[in-house]
Amino acid sequence: MSKSIAIIGLGLIGGSMAMALQGFEDHEVVGVDVSQPTLRFAAENHVADRVTSDAEQALRQADIVFLCLHPQGIVDFLAEHRDHFRPGALVTDVCGVKTAIVEAAQVLPPEVEFIGGHPMAGTEFSGVQNALRHMFRDAHYIIVPDENSSPEKVALLERMAAYIGCSDVVRTTPRQHDAIIAYTSQMMHIIAVSVCDDPQLFEFMGFEGDSFRGCTRVAALDVPLWTQLFSLNADALDQALERLEQNIGAYRSALRCADRSVLAQKLEYSSARKRAMNREEEKRKRPG
Amino acid sequence: MSKSIAIIGLGLIGGSMAMALQGFEDHEVVGVDVSQPTLRFAAENHVADRVTSDAEQALRQADIVFLCLHPQGIVDFLAEHRDHFRPGALVTDVCGVKTAIVEAAQVLPPEVEFIGGHPMAGTEFSGVQNALRHMFRDAHYIIVPDENSSPEKVALLERMAAYIGCSDVVRTTPRQHDAIIAYTSQMMHIIAVSVCDDPQLFEFMGFEGDSFRGCTRVAALDVPLWTQLFSLNADALDQALERLEQNIGAYRSALRCADRSVLAQKLEYSSARKRAMNREEEKRKRPG
Numbered sequence: 001m002s003k004s005i006a007i008i009g010l011g012l013i014g015g016s017m018a019m020a021l022q023g024f025e026d027h028e029v030v031g032v033d034v035s036q037p038t039l040r041f042a043a044e045n046h047v048a049d050r051v052t053s054d055a056e057q058a059l060r061q062a063d064i065v066f067l068c069l070h071p072q073g074i075v076d077f078l079a080e081h082r083d084h085f086r087p088g089a090l091v092t093d094v095c096g097v098k099t100a101i102v103e104a105a106q107v108l109p110p111e112v113e114f115i116g117g118h119p120m121a122g123t124e125f126s127g128v129q130n131a132l133r134h135m136f137r138d139a140h141y142i143i144v145p146d147e148n149s150s151p152e153k154v155a156l157l158e159r160m161a162a163y164i165g166c167s168d169v170v171r172t173t174p175r176q177h178d179a180i181i182a183y184t185s186q187m188m189h190i191i192a193v194s195v196c197d198d199p200q201l202f203e204f205m206g207f208e209g210d211s212f213r214g215c216t217r218v219a220a221l222d223v224p225l226w227t228q229l230f231s232l233n234a235d236a237l238d239q240a241l242e243r244l245e246q247n248i249g250a251y252r253s254a255l256r257c258a259d260r261s262v263l264a265q266k267l268e269y270s271s272a273r274k275r276a277m278n279r280e281e282e283k284r285k286r287p288g
Numbered sequence: 289m290s291k292s293i294a295i296i297g298l299g300l301i302g303g304s305m306a307m308a309l310q311g312f313e314d315h316e317v318v319g320v321d322v323s324q325p326t327l328r329f330a331a332e333n334h335v336a337d338r339v340t341s342d343a344e345q346a347l348r349q350a351d352i353v354f355l356c357l358h359p360q361g362i363v364d365f366l367a368e369h370r371d372h373f374r375p376g377a378l379v380t381d382v383c384g385v386k387t388a389i390v391e392a393a394q395v396l397p398p399e400v401e402f403i404g405g406h407p408m409a410g411t412e413f414s415g416v417q418n419a420l421r422h423m424f425r426d427a428h429y430i431i432v433p434d435e436n437s438s439p440e441k442v443a444l445l446e447r448m449a450a451y452i453g454c455s456d457v458v459r460t461t462p463r464q465h466d467a468i469i470a471y472t473s474q475m476m477h478i479i480a481v482s483v484c485d486d487p488q489l490f491e492f493m494g495f496e497g498d499s500f501r502g503c504t505r506v507a508a509l510d511v512p513l514w515t516q517l518f519s520l521n522a523d524a525l526d527q528a529l530e531r532l533e534q535n536i537g538a539y540r541s542a543l544r545c546a547d548r549s550v551l552a553q554k555l556e557y558s559s560a561r562k563r564a565m566n567r568e569e570e571k572r573k574r575p576g
Contacts, residue, residue: 120495120496120497121497121498122497122498123498139497140494140495140496140497142495168494170494170495177495180488180492180495181495183486183488183492184492184495184496184497184500185495185496185497185499185500187483188483188499188500188502188503189499190536190539191479191483191503191536192499192503192562193539193554193555193558193559193562194532194535194536194538194539194558195475195476195479195532195535196558196559196561196562196565197535197538197557197558197561198471198528198531198532198535199531200468200471201561201565202561202564202565202568204468204471204472205565205568205569206428206456206458206572207408207428207430207458207465207468207469207472207473208408208428208472208473209408209409209410209427209428209472209473210409210410210411210506211473211476211477211480211505211506212472212473212476213502214476214501214502214503214505214506215476215479215480215502215503216562217499217502218499218502219558219559219561219562220559220562220563220566221555221559223552223555223556223559224552226555227548227551227552227555230543230551231543231548231551234543234544237543238540238543238544240486241536241539241540241543242540243486243487244482244483244486244536245533245536245537247482247483247485247486248478248479248482248529248532248533249533250482250485251478251481251482251529252526252529252530255518255519255522255525255526255529256522256526260515260516260519263515263518263519264511264512264515266481267481267509267511267514267515268511269485270481270482270484270485270507271481271484271507271508271509271511273484273485273489273490273507274480274481274484274504274507274508275508276490277484277489277490277493278508280490280493281493284494
């Protein structure tokens with residue numbers, strides 16, 4: 001293998017990325033981590049073609065670098081290793097916020113190209129032992145190239161997204177990404193933890209169905225990671241939550257209304273939107 | 289087969305129940321519906337051992353009756369057919385509210401025994417064509433016997449719940465059932481439709497992950513059914529939603545707090561509750 005991909009951070013996503021990228025276009029996948037137990041697990045389970053704790057050496061050889069640390073970890077890593085990247089390398093990340101990361105990547109020298117990314121996949125678990133080779137299957141892969149991004153590097157990122165099984169690659173700006181993700185992902189996590197804060201959670205156990213499981217699965221979240229993700233996107237998230245409170249409030253009003261047709265009309269409106277969304281998703285899955 | 293189970297209403301749940309109960313303890317499963325297309329589909333797909341539109345005749349022969357209509361449909365059916373049930377029969381239902389149904393069952397003559405039930409399973413679809421033989425696998429089955437319920441009939445209901453694959457049978461009162469279900473099920477549906485009411489739903493499509501899908505799946509709900517379920521349990525549901533709004537509000541305050549440890553502590557609290565709940569569920573699944 002003549003080329004090298006360095007995966008920095010073999011956690012849930014980094015480990016999954018390392019597994020999924022093995023065999024991509026004649027690249028060796030090198031897993032980098034500071035934790036010896038993580039490296040040992042990764043080596044024993046062939047999470048990467050090769051593993052090392054020497055980030056500097058891995059970076060000097062890498063044609064492609066995936067930063068798979070927590071947000072603050074990525075910011076710190078970029079500052080510490082700014083001069084260790086190989087000229088001409090593509091550097092990307094997998095972080096759930098983009099504005100803060102793209103800003104931090106400004107420290108990189110001009111001969112290194114950074115394009116932020118966010119494969120929309122994950123589970124409520126963490127750590128390399130929970131990594132999955134098929135983590136990214138059918139997931140959306142968001143990228144935030146800017147006007148200086150080279151078409152070759154964008155195309156390379158797109159080929160990797162396809163290789164790991166993503167359904168599509170969506171381009172947007174860091175700011176727009178963060179506004180969207182506040183709604184489509186972060187708000188779902190705040191809903192899940194808020195539902196679990198109900199004083200009667202344990203008393204009511206044994207009465208939950210799939211709707212409860214689907215809504216609250218992500219409540220068992222990685223606290224340090226999500227504290228960073230929420231904090232780095234607090235304004236957009238707060239706005240999404242304000243809209244949610246208004247929409248729940250409107251349903252509460254309809255519930256209190258003696259005329260059942262008010263509630264029926266609201267449910268007709270909302271459920272029609274969801275069904276329309278389902279149809280759109282089906283269409284995207286079956287092109288042509 | 290010497291005994292008979294009548295399934296009244298071959299919709300999503302009735303159709304699934306008819307399929308799942310086939311072969312239970314020497315009973316013939318008779319599917320009853322007013323819709324000719326439904327009966328034709330059910331006959332062609334062997335949803336029941338036999339299908340008929342003659343409810344009266346089916347009731348006169350039935351040792352066990354499952355009422356699988358919408359809530360108002362059950363209330364009306366009980367009033368219309370009160371004198372057609374076989375003496376000694378067990379009559380039960382599968383409805384998501386219990387107080388209103390148990391009250392309506394007061395019209396039955398004393399020689400017919402009614403025990404309300406609620407198998408906690410379903411999908412966002414409706415109709416016999418979406419019925420599933422394994423709908424109830426690993427689901428909780430809630431029953432609301434009262435002080436007059438005979439142990440034999442309760443035991444019969446429990447054997448059927450086990451036969452169709454339920455993980456356990458939970459006993460409670462109609463009022464407690466409705467308070468619990470307002471939280472564990474109905475609130476999840478109000479959350480899902482409220483999330484889908486966001487003005488940016490369609491604009492933000494292509495950026496949703498499994499957390500969004502898990503939370504909003506049930507938004508594509510059966511409007512007439514859920515209008516009835518919500519309306520028949522409006523007070524308890526409104527109280528659950530009020531608690532949710534308070535819990536979301538507390539997270540919004542933490543988000544606005546400059547000190548990140550406030551948010552981290554809240555996330556630690558909530559996620560620990562969810563993890564504790566997951567452990568409890570695991571324990572229940574693996575008894576002994």
